Amino acid sequence: MAVFMRWKIAQFVFCDQQQTLTSELESQQLEPMMVELLSYFCQNTNQIISKDQLIEQVWLGRIVSDNAVSKLITKLRKALADNVRKPKFIATFPKKGYKFIALVEPLTDNAQLLEPSATEQKPDINLSTNSLTRVKYLPRKTSLTEVFALSKNKPVLWRTSFLTLFVILFIVVFAWFGFKNTEKQPILTHAKALTRDAGNEFSPSISPDGTRVAYMLWQDERMQLMIKNIADERTIDVDHGIEAGVGPASWSEDGELLIYLVATPERCQYYLRTIDNLTLGEPRLIHNCPTGSYGKVLFTHDNERVVFAQTTGINTPYSLFEMNVSTGGKRRLSQPALYLGGNSQFDLHPTDNKLLISSPDEQQWEGFYSLDLDSDTLRLLFKQDAYICCGIWSHDGERVILMGEYPAYQLLSYDLSGNDMQIIYSGTQKLDRPSRHTNGKDYLFSSDQNDMNISLTNLISKKNAVIADSTVDDRLATFAPHNEQIAYISLTTGSEEVWLTTVEHNQRTKLTNFNDSRHYVDLKWSPNGKLLMALTLNEIHIIDVQTGTFNRLKISQTEIRAVSFKDKDFVSYSIKIGRKWRAHQYQLSTNVASAIDEKWQYIQYTHNSENTLWIDQKNNLYWGKEQNPIKDEILLKQDLLYNRVFNLKKINQQWFWFDHDAGRYLIMYSPTSGKLTHIVQTDVLHFDIKENQVVYGQLQRINSDIYQTQSLNY
Secondary structure, three states: OOOOOEEEEOOEEEEOOOOEEEOOOOEEEOOHHHHHHHHHHHHOOOOOEOHHHHHHHOOOOOOOOHHHHHHHHHHHHHHOOOOOOOOOOEEEEOOOEEEEOOOEEEEOOOOOOOOOOOHHHOOEOOEEOOEEOOOEOOOOOOOHHHHHHHHHOOOOOHHHHHHHHHHHHHHHHHHHHHHHHHOOOOEEEEEEEOOOOOOEEEEEEEOOOOOEEEEEEEEOOEEEEEEEEOOOOOEEEOOOOOOOEEEEEEEOOOOOEEEEEEEOOOOEEEEEEEEEOOEEOOOEEEEEOOOOOOOOEEEOOOOOEEEEEEOOOOOOOEEEEEEEOOOOOEEEOOOOOOOOOEOOEEEEOOOOOEEEEEEEOOOOOEEEEEEEOOOOEEEEEEEEOOOOOOOEEOOOOOEEEEEOOOOOOEEEEEEOOOOOOEEEEEOOOOEOOOEEOOOOOOEEEEEEOOEEEEEEEEOOOOOEEEEEOOOOOEEEEEEOOOOOEEEEEEOOOOOOEEEEEEOOOOOOEEOOOOOOOOOOOEEEEOOOOOEEEEEOOOOEEEEEOOOOOEEEOOOOOOOOEEEEEOOOOEEEEEEEEOOEEEEEEEEOOOOEEEEOOOOEEEEEOOOOHHHOEEEEOOOOEEEOOOOEEOOOHHHHOOOOEEOOEEOOEEEOOEEEEEEOOOOOEEEEEEOOOOEEEEEEEOOOOOEEEEOOEEEEEEEEOOOEEEEEEEEEEO
16 A cells, blocks of 8 residues: 555544545545645644745745735635634734644554545546546545444443434435535546648637538638538638638527628728528628727627627727627727737627626736626626636536636636636647537637747858757747857746757757746846846746746736846836836846836847847837937838837847738848848747847647537536
8 A cells, every 4th residue: 555645634634645635524625736735734833934935835936926825725724614713724924924723643554544545536537539538536425334433433332322323324324415416427528620621720610500610711821711511521711802811700699690800901890691501691891990900709699789809900909899780889898907908808608698708907817707798797707817818608607618727738617706627628739719619518629739949040151950849839049148058948848948958959958847837928148148037928037047946026917028138137127107118127136126217118138238229108219328219211110029029139230020011031131231131931920149140939830620529428
């Protein structure tokens, strides 16, 4: 028999191996992080433990907020039936931390009191092709043998034994039927492909009768809207000319109408058409949206009303509107405040006129909101500090379905308060935004086999070399200033880690051991090559190149852009103050942050000060230590930033940028000669340059298809 670590905690027995907390009446299955927290408390009783200590020791330094710690403490208190005002287990010391005050005794392997056996706690697992079902531990039922074993260990009078036995039998019967009636049946799922086109398919929408699927297809540099008959595989293209991108689409509740987006660089429009099987009626233009607004549209449960998202222009956040398709009347809906992309992701309740809106807040936490379309009442359901996206209602409308955290191999289900997480699908490929199937039990999603590699090109010899080419994403490559090393981010081990290689790409070494779901969007070396700075959605991490350990800068969680090292002790970054972006600096030795001259939105410091770039509040561009204004028309036409990262770079007399609109090329430009050079074509905007070499990402676009889960209930 294996030896497990177990503790007697007051009236409970806790087993970290089986993740159970057991009393005489019940056995609770604990979440993994609750197990880690309780294990740490058992090993560190009667001492005040700060939140920082818990993050370091329990979460192993992973990215979590104080709120996440408090939430897990609350869950553990509930499991222990502890009273926060009169604690018997976890005492709170304001501004200091927590103390575990219960009597804790380690148990030997022979102590079987109240503990379930290993065989009774085997997980329900079903393996099928390209899938893994949810692992579900079922509550353990107390046996009569155990009841008698418990009672005979305590001396009782013969006259009370019958009454005691009756009470125990009553409890056992009650527990048996309680478990029997409340157990959830395991949901066993696998997935089958609905599309196998030679391209990338996404944004699926099933017709109400379940016979057809509408989806978007990116193929041969063209965005198409396809409609497929699932039974006989016949497919039609909803065509609006070769220059137009079409989709996404939404079916009316009776399946007789289809509404969809048509967009070009010059126009944005919504069209409505009748549809009978695969026969389309004439398109009817119902709305002109602002150019650059590539929004989503959904029918409500009323065929006359649709909800759509649009921007006020290119690179502005999305807002939600409702429109009457007959009259053209529109209204802006109540909705969360606009941050990042705004409110572009939403889903209609399966039976009610309610939207589920996925929207980031100022801290970059993803919030999930319920909007009653009839009363225009908005209600926050829950938030998560995680890199996730695109919640939809479950089939019964009582839960929220989400993709798992990055890199998203799972579909997860939460209750409407964000608790009771269940895995409803787990596969081996990354998946994208889910949607409900109309059969009332399954879900659709796009899953891809794409991966990202890192290449290096010598600007003089024109020779290319592959720096990193695992079968998963390798990205954010950046040159070390002091030697031939290159740092990059890779998913080789299943989670994002920092790796090191060389220009000669003869050795690749994993630097960090994060083992969590963090997601980096930029990576920079310090001038002395001893540190790396990595940017997440709402934090800046400083990584020691010798040890691989990291520290978070002590700044508020918010959207952060344009990070760079000013020198070995100062880093620069930009955050939004009011309605303006402001450049800030942070001193690593003192942990003090301060705003820079309010004139500057963004600053990109470089190891050579003559290559430093500055952007003022009017989007004017300057270069060098003396802040020389740029007047070259070609440079001024380029995108200065892409998302959170500087797109324009200066290396002595040459300028470089990624041009998305002109064929997706890395461009080199000499203002003195006026010569433009197309270095390489790529789909990845991140790149770095050192001397005569450029390192960049290359997307290996293999394929993505649309899948349908298939559920079997036992």
